[in-house]
Amino acid sequence: MLELWKDTALQLKGSERRQFMAKVVNLLGWGGQTFAEKNLGWNRCTIRKGGAEGKADVCTEGFLERRGRPRIEEHLPSLLGDIRSIVEPLTQTDPTFRSTRIYAPLSADEVHRKLIQHYKYKDSELPSTRTLRNKLNDLGYQLRKVKKCMPLKKIPATDAIFDEVHRVNHEADEDEATLRISLDAKATVKIGPFSRGGFNRQGDNACDHDFQPDATLTPFGMLLPQSGASHLWFTESKVTADFMADRLEEMVLEWKKNNSIHTLVINTDNGPECSGARTQWLKRLVDLADSSQLTIQLAYYPPYHSKYNPVERVWGILENHWRGEIIDSTVKALGLARSMTYRKIKPTVRKVIKVYQNGISLGKKAMREIEARLDRKEGLERWFIKIEPKPQIG
Numbered sequence: 001m002l003e004l005w006k007d008t009a010l011q012l013k014g015s016e017r018r019q020f021m022a023k024v025v026n027l028l029g030w031g032g033q034t035f036a037e038k039n040l041g042w043n044r045c046t047i048r049k050g051g052a053e054g055k056a057d058v059c060t061e062g063f064l065e066r067r068g069r070p071r072i073e074e075h076l077p078s079l080l081g082d083i084r085s086i087v088e089p090l091t092q093t094d095p096t097f098r099s100t101r102i103y104a105p106l107s108a109d110e111v112h113r114k115l116i117q118h119y120k121y122k123d124s125e126l127p128s129t130r131t132l133r134n135k136l137n138d139l140g141y142q143l144r145k146v147k148k149c150m151p152l153k154k155i156p157a158t159d160a161i162f163d164e165v166h167r168v169n170h171e172a173d174e175d176e177a178t179l180r181i182s183l184d185a186k187a188t189v190k191i192g193p194f195s196r197g198g199f200n201r202q203g204d205n206a207c208d209h210d211f212q213p214d215a216t217l218t219p220f221g222m223l224l225p226q227s228g229a230s231h232l233w234f235t236e237s238k239v240t241a242d243f244m245a246d247r248l249e250e251m252v253l254e255w256k257k258n259n260s261i262h263t264l265v266i267n268t269d270n271g272p273e274c275s276g277a278r279t280q281w282l283k284r285l286v287d288l289a290d291s292s293q294l295t296i297q298l299a300y301y302p303p304y305h306s307k308y309n310p311v312e313r314v315w316g317i318l319e320n321h322w323r324g325e326i327i328d329s330t331v332k333a334l335g336l337a338r339s340m341t342y343r344k345i346k347p348t349v350r351k352v353i354k355v356y357q358n359g360i361s362l363g364k365k366a367m368r369e370i371e372a373r374l375d376r377k378e379g380l381e382r383w384f385i386k387i388e389p390k391p392q393i394g
Contacts, residue, residue: 006040018050026051072127072135080135082119086111087141089166092307097319104141108133153304161302161383168265168299168384173226178263179255180226182311183248184271185239186219186318193328217333219318220244221347222251223311225267228343230314234334235352241273243356245284252292263295269306276300276382279362279370286373289389300383317342 005024012020021042025032036042073080091104108129115121126132136143172180190213217234220243224230233247255261268274274281276298289296301309321340327333330351337349362370377384 002039009040009042015050015053018046019054020050021047022050022054072131076121076125079115080139082115082121083111083132083135084139085170086114086118087136087139089169090308091141092305093312093316095307097316100313100316100320101142102140102313104136104143107143108136111136155303157380157383158302158305161300161380162305164377164380164384165267165299165301168297169225169267172263172265172297175263177261178265179224179259179261180265180267181222181224181251182267182309183220183222183244183274184268184306184309184311184315185244185273186221186315189217189219189327189333191215191217191327191330191333193326196323196325196327214328215330217330219315219337220247221311221314222247223314223342225310228345230311230342230345230347232314232318232337232347232349233352234330234337234349235354235356237352237355238358239273240356240358240360241278241281241284242360243352244274245281245288246354247352248285249288249291252288252294256292256294261294263297265297265299267299267301267309267311269309270300270303270382276376276385279367280360282374282385283362283366283370286370286387289387293389293392295389296387298383298385298387302383314342314347 009017009021021036025036025047028035033044033047036047037044087104087106090106091102094101094103111132112126112129115126116123133143169180172178192213193207194213195207215236217236218239220233220235220239222231231251235243237243252264270276272278285296285298288294306312318337318340322336325332325336327336334349334351338346340347373387375386375388
């Protein structure tokens with residue numbers, strides 16, 4: 001009988017073998033495991049595993065995720081979200097757009113300190129610095145000092161502006177009825193047989209000068225930082241204040257259909273066409289607040305720090321996506337933009353045919369009426385502006 005059991009066990013594999021061994025031990029009764037270990041050479045742990053599989057009617061073969069030490073996220077479910085909330089506001093894209101890396105001027109030790117200080121973690125429950133660094137890398141953050149990413153200048157109010165931007169953005173992200181967007185225009189793209197750097201598989205030859213392009217396209221984009229959804233428009237006209245306001249009006253109608261929102265937070269840099277002093281831009285935003293019955297909060301990034309604006313990451317992805325391509329037609333430019341992905345989401349891409357007039361502005365009298373509607377933050381008047389809608393009558 002012993003030889004039969006041995007031979008049968010040798011012919012079986014995996015879970016079937018283990019369950020057979022467990023059944024034999026059960027037949028032997030009390031002391032069966034000891035007997036099987038001495039006389040049959042069967043391991044007690046294997047027998048017990050087979051017994052558990054038989055009772056649960058489940059095969060545990062290949063369950064690699066159940067082996068080893070559990071990930072730290074299983075003990076601290078909110079850890080990755082808290083790390084992201086600490087690092088994300090301080091990240092910036094590569095100013096040269098030569099890579100898609102996201103840089104953060106923080107160390108893993110600093111993240112460890114902020115977790116304890118701001119999120120009330122205990123030092124004993126947090127993982128080691130090395131594990132934190134691995135988690136940061138898994139989230140896509142590059143903790144490196146890169147000189148080329150350093151801003152050119154700082155103004156006295158830079159730190160105060162950043163603190164307020166982070167506060168406004170954090171409150172917006174925590175409120176389900178507030179939608180935060182990031183918008184900006186990219187440098188003009190010349191259409192023609194010109195080199196954009198890089199290589200492609202076709203090995204097409206490009207001109208070494210681009211003095212006379214067939215056309216020029218200016219990309220303008222909006223990004224929803226929370227969801228990763230992006231919207232791109234291309235135009236041969238100027239990206240003026242009216243152009244940007246028209247795109248906002250276009251999207252607000254769509255956003256209000258799909259979301260119950262009462263506030264729109266706009267992140268951008270203080271560029272000439274959308275600055276806190278641009279009269280036509282402010283007038284159009286006041287009109288938008290009234291027509292949509294939304295509170296609009298402008299939150300600008302400091303001067304010389306535009307690469308912290310989240311939409312810049314979309315431009316970095318786009319620039320690397322079409323690097324090496326010969327963009328010799330508008331159709332190809334739009335096609336390449338449609339085929340890129342940001343956070344695994346493809347953007348909506350449109351071409352705007354309307355021609356916009358540059359240089360439109362309000363007179364002093366008209367601007368006084370608009371200024372009365374603006375709630376500017378004291379001390380940071382040009383960077384933080386709130387516009388409340390006029391209540392609709394009837």
